[in-house]
Amino acid sequence: MTNEEIPNLTAFDEAALDKAFAALEKQARDAAAALNGAEAVEAFRLHWLGRKQGLLKDVSDRWLKSAPADAKKLLGVRFNALKAVVEGLLDQALGAGPSDAALAAEAIDVTLPGTRRLTGAEHPITKTQNEIIRVFAALGYSVGVGPEVETDYYNFESMNFPPGHPARDTQDTLVIANQDRRSQRDRLLLRTHTSPVQMRTMETQPPPVRIVIPGKVHRNEADDATHSSTFHQVEGLCVDTNITFSDLKGTLDHAMKALFGSSVKTRLFPSFFPFTEPSADVQISCIFCGGKGCRKCKQSGWIELLGCGMVDPAVFAFAAEKQAAYDPKKISGFAFGMGVERIAMMKYGISEIGQFYAGDMRFLEEFV
Numbered sequence: 001m002t003n004e005e006i007p008n009l010t011a012f013d014e015a016a017l018d019k020a021f022a023a024l025e026k027q028a029r030d031a032a033a034a035l036n037g038a039e040a041v042e043a044f045r046l047h048w049l050g051r052k053q054g055l056l057k058d059v060s061d062r063w064l065k066s067a068p069a070d071a072k073k074l075l076g077v078r079f080n081a082l083k084a085v086v087e088g089l090l091d092q093a094l095g096a097g098p099s100d101a102a103l104a105a106e107a108i109d110v111t112l113p114g115t116r117r118l119t120g121a122e123h124p125i126t127k128t129q130n131e132i133i134r135v136f137a138a139l140g141y142s143v144g145v146g147p148e149v150e151t152d153y154y155n156f157e158s159m160n161f162p163p164g165h166p167a168r169d170t171q172d173t174l175v176i177a178n179q180d181r182r183s184q185r186d187r188l189l190l191r192t193h194t195s196p197v198q199m200r201t202m203e204t205q206p207p208p209v210r211i212v213i214p215g216k217v218h219r220n221e222a223d224d225a226t227h228s229s230t231f232h233q234v235e236g237l238c239v240d241t242n243i244t245f246s247d248l249k250g251t252l253d254h255a256m257k258a259l260f261g262s263s264v265k266t267r268l269f270p271s272f273f274p275f276t277e278p279s280a281d282v283q284i285s286c287i288f289c290g291g292k293g294c295r296k297c298k299q300s301g302w303i304e305l306l307g308c309g310m311v312d313p314a315v316f317a318f319a320a321e322k323q324a325a326y327d328p329k330k331i332s333g334f335a336f337g338m339g340v341e342r343i344a345m346m347k348y349g350i351s352e353i354g355q356f357y358a359g360d361m362r363f364l365e366e367f368v
């Protein structure tokens with residue numbers, strides 16, 4: 001495309017070049033002097049310096065390239081000088097700023113109240129999660145994480161839920177579609193619990209292990225006042241030589257007192273999880289009635305809060321495939337898993353789980 005504003009160059013002696021460039025420079029200066037407003041300045045920039053169709057690009061294409069070899073240097077020097085002038089004019093136009101009249105119109109009234117900026121704060125779930133982590137960090141636990149999209153192997157098989165085993169029905173699962181070509185153990189799903197990170201931890205780290213693992217988990221469940229298909233857990237795993245059931249009891253009793261107050265009592269109830277043996281549900285004395293019995297604890301005085309147990313030897317056997325030190329004859333350990341929403345609801349007296357996810361500032365501001 002040729003630009004009518006750029007004449008063809010016919011002579012290449014210094015006088016002819018000076019004249020041609022002087023004409024362009026005048027054109028640029030006149031245009032710059034007439035600029036008013038940001039839009040005009042931008043149009044000026046595009047017109048002169050535009051990368052594809054700017055005048056200077058055109059000058060470079062048509063004058064420099066067609067020039068005889070011995071005139072190229074003369075042209076180049078003048079071209080660079082012109083470019084510097086145009087860029088200077090643009091800088092000036094950009095720096096000129098608004099007129100005095102415009103400034104007066106928007107003069108600042110220092111007596112007006114300022115703009116209040118909201119300070120961010122931890123979401124109650126994050127806050128509770130961090131409180132739980134802090135309790136265990138003080139006992140020497142480190143913190144780990146694992147993927148939310150997990151394989152069947154880590155979520156189920158290595159946690160001692162064999163393929164087709166009915167225990168899988170206790171955690172109704174959301175699976176990723178179109179994976180028929182993969183072997184069952186490699187099929188992806190949304191993890192139903194944070195327990196798979198027990199295995200991921202043991203595979204990469206020999207004993208002793210003391211770790212807590214916070215994270216989001218998913219189940220194929222209908223939402224109601226106290227259940228959400230997406231929720232959070234904190235997993236715990238402790239493995240060493242001679243870890244006993246009383247270590248588990250003492251650890252969780254301490255943790256519950258740290259979270260809910262030193263007057264809280266704990267008791268363990270027999271339960272079942274494929275990956276722990278024996279397994280237990282931990283109940284705490286009702287924090288609402290102090291154990292006397294009320295509506296919240298269904299008059300029992302106790303509230304069930306988390307699952308736990310001694311790591312099943314079958315789980316250690318899976319870990320030992322990667323880390324021989326997890327020999328169930330030489331080491332032992334316990335694990336526990338708790339729901340963060342449930343703990344947060346108890347601590348803060350929240351009766352609708354959906355409030356955590358609604359993003360309503362009036363709710364969230366209660367926790368700042």
Ligand code: PHE
Pocket residue numbers: 192193194195235236273276307308309335336337338
């Ligand atoms: N993963 C179990 C659940 O989601 C909780 C649990 C973790 C139980 C560790 C025992 C040991 O229900």
